[in-house]
Amino acid sequence: MSMTKLRTLLAIGTSAFVLAACQGQDAGDTTDTIVDDADETEDVEDNGDETAENGEDTEAVDFRLAMITDEGGVDDRSFNQSAWEGMQEWAENRGLSDDHIDYYQSNDAQDFIPNLNQAIAEEYDIIYGIGFALLDAINDVAEQNPEQQFGIVDEISEMDNVVSLTFRDHEAAFLAGVAAAETTETGRVGFIGGIEGTVIDRFEAGFRAGVAHVDEDITVDIDYAGSFTDASIGQQIAAVMFSNGADVIYHAAGAVGNGVFTETRNRLESNPDDELWVIGVDRDQEEEGNWDGGNFTLTSTIKGVGASIESSANLTIDEGFPGGENIAYGLEEEGVDLTRGNLSDEVWDVVEEARQGILDGDISVPEAPGDL
Amino acid sequence: MLTKNNDKLTNLMVPILSIILGFIFGAILMLAFGYNPLLAYQVMFDGVLRNPFFFGEALRQATVLTFTGLGFAIAFKAGFFNIGVAGQVLVGWISAVWFALAFPDLPRIVLVTLSLGVGMLVGAVWSAIAGYLRAYFGTNEVIVTIMLNYTALFVTNYLIRAVISDGGNTTDRVGPNASLSVGWLTSLTNGSRLNAGLFIALVVVALYYVFMTQTTAGFELRAVGLNSFASTYAGMSAPKNIILSMFISGALAGLGGAIHGLGTFGNIFTQSGLPYVGFNGIAVALLGLGNPIGIFFSAVLFGILDVGSGFLPNRAGVPDEMAEIVIAAIIFFVGANYLIRFLLDKMKTKKTVTEGGE
Known part of the structure; x- marks a missing residue:
C-alpha cells in the first residue's frame, strides 16, 4: 500500500510539474469584448474584394487585425512580441481602439487550426500567422475560407488569399x-x-x-x-x-x-x-x-515583423489586399536593421x-x- | 488507489468531487486575480459545446488523450510509471507518417492499417526497451523512459531534417490514401480534424476492458502490480509481465501518436518539445482511476478544457493558463483522494449516527 501511495505522490508531483512547466505566458491586456454569436464558424462576409473597393470609404476605418503566435507565445520578448507591438502601433497610428487588434496564443502546433478558426469566427480583416511553423495551417484554413484574408510571416504561401511577408x-x-x-x-x-x-x-x-x-x-x-x-x-x-x-x-x-x-x-x-x-x-x-x-x-x-504587418495592412486599406504576393524586406526596405546599442x-x-x-x-x- | 476496489460509489465520487473542487479552486484563484470565473467557465464551455467545429476539435484531442491515458494506465496497473508516453507518441507519429509517405499508392484500407500498425509497433518497441532494462537489469523505468523521451525527440527532429524532408522543418503531407478523415464526421463538425481515430479509440477502450478483466495475461499484469513477490511465488514470470506491460503501454501510446500524425496533422514537423498529449495522458489516466471508460470520459473533459482554454483570453479576458491551473487542481484532488474519502466517510458516519439516534 505504501508503495502505491508513494507512486501516487510521485504521479501528482510529476503532473503538477508538467502542468506548471506549460509556459508562463500572460494574457496581457486583452479587451473584455465578449462575442456571443460564434455558434457557427460562419464565413466572413465583409471583406475580400469588397474591402479593397471600399478602401476610401469610412469602412476602411473599421479594419481589424488578428495574429496567431507560434509556440513561443506573445511575450517571448522577441519574434512574436515584435509582431504584436507592430500591431498595437498600427492601431494607435490609425486611431483605432484596442478591440481592432487581437492575438491568439498557441501552446502547441495542434492549436494553430483552432486558433485560426476562432479568429475567422471573429471576422477579422486580415489574420496573420507569425512564423514558418504556421504555413500548413494557414494554407489549409485559407483553402476552406477563400473569402478570408491571411498573412504569413517567414514563409511563402501560394494561396491567393494569403500575403507572404519574408525577411532577408x-x-x-x-x-x-x-x-x-x-x-x-x-x-x-x-x-x-x-x-x-x-x-x-x-x-x-x-x-x-x-x-x-x-x-x-x-x-x-x-x-x-x-x-x-x-x-x-x-x-x-x-x-x-x-x-x-x-x-x-x-x-x-x-x-x-x-x-x-x-x-x-x-x-x-x-x-x-x-x-x-x-x-x-x-x-x-x-x-x-x-x-x-x-x-x-x-x-x-x-526584424520588422511589426512594420511589415503595419505596411501590409495599410496597403490593403489603401490599394487592396496584396494576396498571393510575397513581400520581401531587407536592409534596403528597412525591414531588417541593426541597432546602435x-x-x-x-x-x-x-x-x-x-x-x-x-x-x-x-x-x-x-x-x-x-x-x- | 487504482487498485483498491471496495466501494464503487466512492470510487466514482472521487473523480467527480475532484473535478468540482478543481473548478472551485480555479474560480477562487480567478476571483483573487480580479477575473470573473463564471464568465470564464461559460465562454470555455459555450465555446466548445455550442460550436460543432470546436467540439469536434475537443473530441479529436480526446481521441489522442484516450490512447496516451490507456497507455499510461496499463503500465501503472502492472506497477510501472511510464513517463515516456510522450516519446512513444512521437516515435509512433513519425514512423506512421514515414511509412505512409513511403508507400503512397497502397489501397487506403491497407495503407491506413499498416501505417497505424507500424506506429503502434515502433511505440511498443521503444517502450519495451525500458521494460527490458527493468526486467533484466533492474534499472528504474522512470529514469529510462525520461531519457528515452529526449532520445525520441532529437532522433525524430534529426530524421525529419536530414532524412525525410531534405533539410526542411516539415515533411510532405501524406496522401489521401493514408488519411484518417471521415467525410461525414468532418462535415458534421464544420471541417474540424475529428477523424476515424475516435472509433478506433472506442474499440480500444472496449478491448482494454476485456483484456484486463477477462484474460489470463491481464490478470497476471494486475497481480504483478498488486504484489510482484506474491505473483512470482504463484508462478507468474515477473520479467515477462514487466516487458509485456511496457510493450502494450508503448503500443497504445504509439497508436495514439500515429493517429495524431495521420489524423490531426497529416505530416510531422520538427518539435521544439515533447508533445503535450503525452504528459496530459498521465493526468487523464489518474483522473480516470485506471478504468478504461473513466479514462475516455476524462480524456473528453481534458479535450474540452484544452480547446476551451483558447477562448479565455479573447472572450473573457482571462489568461488561458487558468484552464491549466484548473486541470492541475483536479489532478491534485485526485491525488489527494485520501482527503475526499475521509470526508465522504465522515459524512457517512455522521448520517448513521444521526439515523441511529432517532
Whole structure:
C-alpha cells in the first residue's frame, strides 16, 4: 500500500510539474469584448474584394487585425512580441481602439487550426500567422475560407488569399557578425540558433559571413537549442560558450535567448570585470541586457515583423489586399536593421561601411551556411 | 488507489468531487486575480459545446488523450510509471507518417492499417526497451523512459531534417490514401480534424476492458502490480509481465501518436518539445482511476478544457493558463483522494449516527 501511495505522490508531483512547466505566458491586456454569436464558424462576409473597393470609404476605418503566435507565445520578448507591438502601433497610428487588434496564443502546433478558426469566427480583416511553423495551417484554413484574408510571416504561401511577408534576415545578421568580430577581444564569438531550418539558416549564414568579413581567424561557435521556447537550454549553451572563451554571443532563438541573457547577467554579477556581450534578435533587446554594472546588450538585429504587418495592412486599406504576393524586406526596405546599442564609434563606422556595401551590392550575403 | 476496489460509489465520487473542487479552486484563484470565473467557465464551455467545429476539435484531442491515458494506465496497473508516453507518441507519429509517405499508392484500407500498425509497433518497441532494462537489469523505468523521451525527440527532429524532408522543418503531407478523415464526421463538425481515430479509440477502450478483466495475461499484469513477490511465488514470470506491460503501454501510446500524425496533422514537423498529449495522458489516466471508460470520459473533459482554454483570453479576458491551473487542481484532488474519502466517510458516519439516534 505504501508503495502505491508513494507512486501516487510521485504521479501528482510529476503532473503538477508538467502542468506548471506549460509556459508562463500572460494574457496581457486583452479587451473584455465578449462575442456571443460564434455558434457557427460562419464565413466572413465583409471583406475580400469588397474591402479593397471600399478602401476610401469610412469602412476602411473599421479594419481589424488578428495574429496567431507560434509556440513561443506573445511575450517571448522577441519574434512574436515584435509582431504584436507592430500591431498595437498600427492601431494607435490609425486611431483605432484596442478591440481592432487581437492575438491568439498557441501552446502547441495542434492549436494553430483552432486558433485560426476562432479568429475567422471573429471576422477579422486580415489574420496573420507569425512564423514558418504556421504555413500548413494557414494554407489549409485559407483553402476552406477563400473569402478570408491571411498573412504569413517567414514563409511563402501560394494561396491567393494569403500575403507572404519574408525577411532577408541574413543581411542584418551579417552586420551583427561584423559588430561581433570588431568587438571581441578573445577572438571567439558564439551563435545560438533555435530550430535548424531555412529561416535560422539565414541568421547563421549571415552572422558567420559577417564575422569572416572582418577577420577570417575568429572562431564562431555554433549551437542549436532545438527549441524556440526553452530558456534553460539557452542558458546552458551560453554557459558552455562563455566557458570556452567566447565573449560575444548572438542568439536567433526567440524565447531561448532569455536564458542567454540570464547566463550573461549571472556571470557579470559574479565577475563584474568580465567583458561579455549578447546580441539580441528580432527586436531591440537592450532592456534585457540591463544589470547593476550597465548594459551588456551589444546591439540587436531588428526584424520588422511589426512594420511589415503595419505596411501590409495599410496597403490593403489603401490599394487592396496584396494576396498571393510575397513581400520581401531587407536592409534596403528597412525591414531588417541593426541597432546602435552599445557599439563604440569605431565599430559603428565599420558596420555602416558594411551596410553600404550590402546596399550597393558590393557585398553579397549568403543565405545558407552551405553557401559560405 | 487504482487498485483498491471496495466501494464503487466512492470510487466514482472521487473523480467527480475532484473535478468540482478543481473548478472551485480555479474560480477562487480567478476571483483573487480580479477575473470573473463564471464568465470564464461559460465562454470555455459555450465555446466548445455550442460550436460543432470546436467540439469536434475537443473530441479529436480526446481521441489522442484516450490512447496516451490507456497507455499510461496499463503500465501503472502492472506497477510501472511510464513517463515516456510522450516519446512513444512521437516515435509512433513519425514512423506512421514515414511509412505512409513511403508507400503512397497502397489501397487506403491497407495503407491506413499498416501505417497505424507500424506506429503502434515502433511505440511498443521503444517502450519495451525500458521494460527490458527493468526486467533484466533492474534499472528504474522512470529514469529510462525520461531519457528515452529526449532520445525520441532529437532522433525524430534529426530524421525529419536530414532524412525525410531534405533539410526542411516539415515533411510532405501524406496522401489521401493514408488519411484518417471521415467525410461525414468532418462535415458534421464544420471541417474540424475529428477523424476515424475516435472509433478506433472506442474499440480500444472496449478491448482494454476485456483484456484486463477477462484474460489470463491481464490478470497476471494486475497481480504483478498488486504484489510482484506474491505473483512470482504463484508462478507468474515477473520479467515477462514487466516487458509485456511496457510493450502494450508503448503500443497504445504509439497508436495514439500515429493517429495524431495521420489524423490531426497529416505530416510531422520538427518539435521544439515533447508533445503535450503525452504528459496530459498521465493526468487523464489518474483522473480516470485506471478504468478504461473513466479514462475516455476524462480524456473528453481534458479535450474540452484544452480547446476551451483558447477562448479565455479573447472572450473573457482571462489568461488561458487558468484552464491549466484548473486541470492541475483536479489532478491534485485526485491525488489527494485520501482527503475526499475521509470526508465522504465522515459524512457517512455522521448520517448513521444521526439515523441511529432517532
